[in-house]
Every structure is written in C-alpha cells, then in structure tokens.
Amino acid sequence: MNRTTHPILSMVLSRLGLGLLSLVIVSLVIFSAVSFLPGSYAAAILGQNATPEAVAAMERQLGLDQPWALRYASWLATAATGDLGMSFSGRPVVDVIGPRLANTLTLAAITAAIAVPLAIGLGIACARWRGRLIDRVLSTTTLASISVPEFFVAYVVMMIFAVKLQLLPSMAGIRNGMDFGEQLIRMILPILTLLLVILAHMLRNTRAAILSVMASPYVEMARLKGEPEARVVMRQALPNAIGPIASVVAINLAYLISGVVVIEVVFVYPGVGQAMIDAVRNRDVPVIQACALIFAAAYIGFNLLADILSIVSNPRLLHPR
C-alpha cells in the first residue's frame, strides 16, 4: 500500500467532507419538514389579524410566496457564505441564537467538566473492584437513573432541593444583567439533573469497555508478570479501552448541546433548545435551520474528535506496519 497521507489526516478530511454533506442533508430535511407543516409564520404572527390579504402581503414581503425549492436554494446560497440570514422577525439569526447558544454552552461546559472525569473515574473503580460493594451500588443506581426519563429526574431534583429543602431556586431563568455568581446558583439544579442523566451512561460504558479488555490474554500476562491489580487496570486495560470510552463521551457531550431541550423547558433555562422550540412554534425557518445545523454540527464534531482519539490511542492504526 503506498499511502502518502497520514492515516489521521486522510480520515479527518474524509470525515469533514461527509460531515458537511450530512449538514446539507439535515438542512434540507428540516427545511422541507417545516414547509409541509400546516400554518405559516405570517399566520402565527398576525394571530387574530390574519386576514388572507394581510397574510399574503406579509408572505410576499418575507419571500414566502416563492416555491420552497427556490427558497431553500437561496437560503443554502447565503448559508454557504457563512451568513445565516435574517430571522423572520427582522433580527439577524446570529443575534437571536447567539446569547442562547452561549447559555447552552456554559451549562454544557460546567456539566461536562464535572461529569466526564467523575464518570470515567467511577467506571474504572467499578471495573477494578468488580462485584464488590462500590460496583454493585453504582451498577444498580446507574441502571435506575438510566431507566427513568430525564424530565422525571428534573422534577425529583426540583422537589427535593427547591420545594422541600428550599435551598435553591426552581427556575433557572438567567438574564444578561445578573452577575455570574447568581447565574451559577440558578444553574445548579439543571446541572445536577444533567449530571445524573449523563453520568450513568458514561460510567456504565466505561466499566463495560474496561471489563471487556480485562478478558484479554495480555491482561492475564500482566498478572503473571506480578503487576498489581490497580496497575493492570490503569496501564494494561485502560489504554486499550480509550476508543469505546471516547465514543460514549462524545455522544453525551453532543447530547448536552442538542438534547437538553426538555431540561431547558422544565427549568425555564434560556438555552438554544428553547430558541428552537419558539422558532418552530412561529415557523421561523431561518432560526430553525440555524439551530438544526448547530445540533448536527455538535454530533458530527464530537464524534470526529472521538474517532481521532481512538486512532491516536491505537498504535495499530497510528503506526501501520
């Protein structure tokens, strides 16, 4: 094989290309889906004043009288230049989504900074002391927390800390003027809920990934070389489990950006998920498109990172013969 480019580089390039293609497909699907929904932006905004004439005039003004294929083509043309266009409300899409995205990213970053190390650490501990108390307790509780829907976790958390103990606010409606400390206090309950949701998933997968490697002959060989069990786990098993661990972490990080709609609604947190719901209600297509692209890009990006990590951690792929 005369491979001239490095395996990582060629993988990243081809995956970026595929990612771009997926983004286009996602935008097309969302655009057509919204177009086929009954109702329109004009009808939604005008409400009771929605006479046929007024609706038609507004649609003409927004260009909604054009066939949808044509509208999609013109949206795609501007989006390709990096311009997400104007919301139907007249503000640039970037201004509508920007602050919301910042809120979502803050929430995601704090949650991830706590959840990822904690989940991996506890997962390793479960694998190391398999079948012991810590493993049994964590395996049971994580199974329970995975089985319960996330909004239920949110309400339980809210009931305990906001209603019974009255320690924290149940609403996480942060505003621009608030100082960061106040914002942080309001974010505690959503973060706690998200932690409970993603921790369990990552922990169980870390444990499973390590245990599957622990059955390998080279792990037995390490024991036969007299290596202590803790180091068998950390030095022999963990490096070979990075690939599967990275991919489950990637899915959960992407979820923190695109899947938290329900949590945002429960806690009235002004994130990008809420923005998308509002936009769908109003049929504000440019905003919907932008949100969908962000969500899709998060999935594609994190999975790409996970794939890179699993190649870097695997000498067989990093250093081909």
Added chain:
Amino acid sequence: MTQDIPSPLVLEIENLSIEARANDSWSGIVNGVSLSLRRGEVLGLVGESGAGKSTIGLAALGYLRPGARVAGGAVRLEGQDLLALPEAARRPFRGTKVAYVAQSAQAAFNPAHRLMDQIVMVAVERGGMTRAAAEERAVSLFAALQLPEPDRFGRRYPHQVSGGQLQRAMVAMAMMCNPALIVFDEPTTALDVTTQVEVLISIRRVIEEFGVAAIYITHDLSVVAQIAHRVAVLRYGAVVETAPIGRIMAAPEHPYTRSLWAVHELSVSHEAAAGHDTGEALLSLENLSARYGDFEVLSDISLTLGRGETLAVVGESGSGKSTLGRVITGLKAPSAGRARYAGAALPERVSRRPKALLRRIQIIYQSADTALNPRQTVRKIIGRPLALYHGLRGRAREARLMELLRLVELDPAHADRTPGQLSGGQKQRVAIARALAAEPELIVCDEITSALDKVVQAEVLRMLMDLQARLGVAFFFITHDIEVVRAIADRVVVMERGRIVEQGSRAQIFAPPHAPYTETLLASVPEMAPGWLDRIIAARA
C-alpha cells in the same frame, strides 16, 4: 543432562489438587499431581487439551485462573510454598523468580505499548535495575535470541513484528530478571514449522546458557523430544507416567502414553490412494492470480483436481493457500486467469453461480466454533442445506439428517444440541455433515483438523477417507501439517508466497529430489526421536 551431583531443587509440586467450578459444583481438574524440577532441567508436560497442563503450569507461578481454586497440596518454589501465601505476597515472585511464556505472543503482548516498555517493566520496577541497564540487558537478550536489529527492535509495537519474533521477544521478557524457573506454555503451537525451528533453537539456547529450570507444556511429542530432559504424561489432571526423555520415547510403559505415541504416526488406512486417479478433471485452474489492493496474494496458479481425489495444498501462513480456497468457492474473485469446473467455465463470484453449482462445491473451515451458529441446534444447522438444495422437509429431512449424523459418526441424540454442548471434534463433524448435506462433488477443507488434538485428528481424517471411498467426493485439502499431507493426499501442491513451487503425486513430493522450499519445509518438521534439534544446531554452527 545427567549430572553426578544433583543440582538444587527449584520447584517441588506436591500432591497438588485444583478444582474448577462447573454449573454450581466444583470438580477436580488437577488431581494429586506431584512433580519436581532441578536447576538446569527441562520437564515436558504432555497430554491432550483438557488434561490440566496449563493449570499446572500456571500453578507453578502460584496463579489460578478465575473460577478455579486449590483443593490441596503445595507448590514450593526454591523452598517457599506459594500456595501458603496470600495472593498479594505471591505477586512479587512472578516475573522475577518465575516467568511465563504464553502460547500466543501476539495475544499476550499489550497492543498499546512498545515492546521495550513491556519487556523491561518488571526489571525496572521490581528487579532493582535502572531503565538504562534494563534496556541494555534486553538488547543483549534480543541479540542472543537472534532478533533482527537488536538495538531498535524494542521500539516497535507488537503488531509491527512477526509471530516468531514476538515469541522470541517473550522469551527475552521472561529472561529479564534471570528467573529460577520459566513456564513455557505451548510456545510454538501457533507458529509455522519453519518458524518453530527458530524459536525452539532460541529457547534451547537460553535454557542452556542461563541454566534455568523450565516446564515445557506441549501436545506435540516431537517438540518435547527435542527440548525436555524428562517428560510427565498427563491425563484427566493426573500424571500417568514420568520418565527420562530417551526412555519414554523408546519404550513408553503406560498404555495411554503408548496410544498417544501411536497416533502421532498418523497412519490413516489409505489403500485407495493409488486408485483415485480417474483421469477426469473436476476442477482446473489456469494461470490464476488474485490480489488484495495492490498486493498480489496469488500469482499464476495452475492446477487440476480429479473427481474423488484428495489434493493437499501445503504452505506456511501467508502463502495464499486459504485465499486459493476462497477463490475456488467464489468468495474472492481472481484478478486474472481462468477456472473451469466439470468441463465448463466456473463463474468467478459466488453471486454469479447458480444454486445447482453452489451445491456441488462446499467448504469446511478450520474453526467450527466460529463457523457454526452457536444459537442453532445441530438439527437446524444441518437441516438448512437439506431444505435449500434438496427441498427436503418434514420426515424426509429428518431421515436424511439421521443418515448424515451416522455418516459422520455422531450420536443421533446430538441433533438437539447446540455447538456449545459439543466437543471440538464433534463440532467439526457437524461442520462436515453440513457440507455433506449438499451432496457436493468437491469440498474445500481449510485446515479443518488444525485445532484438534492428535487423537481426534486421526479419527476425523480416517472418517474423511472413508467418506471419500463411499461417496466419491473430492477434497481440496488446505493444511500446514506435513504429517496430515503424508497421511491422506493423493497429490500435493506446495505453495510459497502466493506461488506454486512444486506439485506432483504424494510419492513424488516426498521422495528426493525436492524443490528448495519443499526441502526446507520437510526438514523443519521435528522428528519423534531426541537429537533432531541438536543435529540442526550442529549443522548450522
């Protein structure tokens, strides 16, 4: 070998019993075994799979596999009873006083770390060596074991090194701390014969040079004859006979030992061999080539296979013999050349072959474990080709199923079992019955007896020859085992790196003069008598 002054005892296993859990009850897998080993001595442990060889070998390191427990006895390493110590106190002995060489170095080296890191680890962390001193010793061991580029060898990852080299690297790893005892657990079983010779020479050299005691576990009697001073024969977890190598090879006392010795000389009754040449070609390949990407795995292959004939294809791993089998079955399309079957052109791909043609060419794989669906019963596995090719159902299919089971000498009661409930030999018989169910004219057999014990192997081969005599089926028999070729082949094709280097009748191939590669191949097969390896070492010096 025989010293006047007895050298000190290194290992003493006394009345060792080990139990393993099976379905909630404990059953003995090692039953009252006593062995002793002096400095510089090599003890061969032989027996069939399941005899408890590896369990005893691991017990010499004070190690038990999960699900096993000690029921009694002692394992004294230089006087210290390892089994009397808790696990944490046994650990420091491993890698320093007693080392282990695993069967498959490819699986036993961690793919995530460089070889040097793995080899020096114990010496640096517990052997009191500095990293630099340990690396220096490793490099000198690499040189002693004749590994290529000893200075740079350790920088590679396991996947960048060949199987034979990895096995020697593992010997180097075992020698790092100058242990008193090394346990070799089938160290050459996974290797080609020509590679096996190199590894055997290396093992012999380090044992003699460093005066280490060794347990050498193997099922291959001709290998143990070259390496061991004494042999203990195991059966059902107990020692049936222990004797010096010369005596046990020449005059085995116990009937079981004698039966092991007998099957080693594979003598499948094969009188029909000469009569198989019907002159009618069933399959003929002309100038056939095949490639994976840019790499040509088969070049210019031409051969013919007659009806009812056994054509043995021998060669080392990577010689392209399995690919050739895949080309014949249509799983891999050739890149050039022609194939004809029963007088007509053979479509290249399996998807282009009509069902009637598919029926006529069947394949059996090396590992019945992976070739049989573990969730299906034997009835379902064999029933499917009966329905697919012959439209049999209901009572007719059941009758044919029973007939096939009898044909492969399986108890009809096994029809309701799943592969997991059968032994290795029984599973391979099911795979054979599945191929026969199609009533083929040609069966491609890809190393089908390689995973079986000698005793079982002999039975399966004898059965195949019986089936051939009764059904007139032709075998395209892929193997790396010269003994098997000698036992069953009508004609032989010798392959090296994707080319045929020699082909002819069995008599022609095994009688000199040989092609140079055939010569190497034949010369690499260990003889049953001690001294064969000595002669090879002497010839090289």
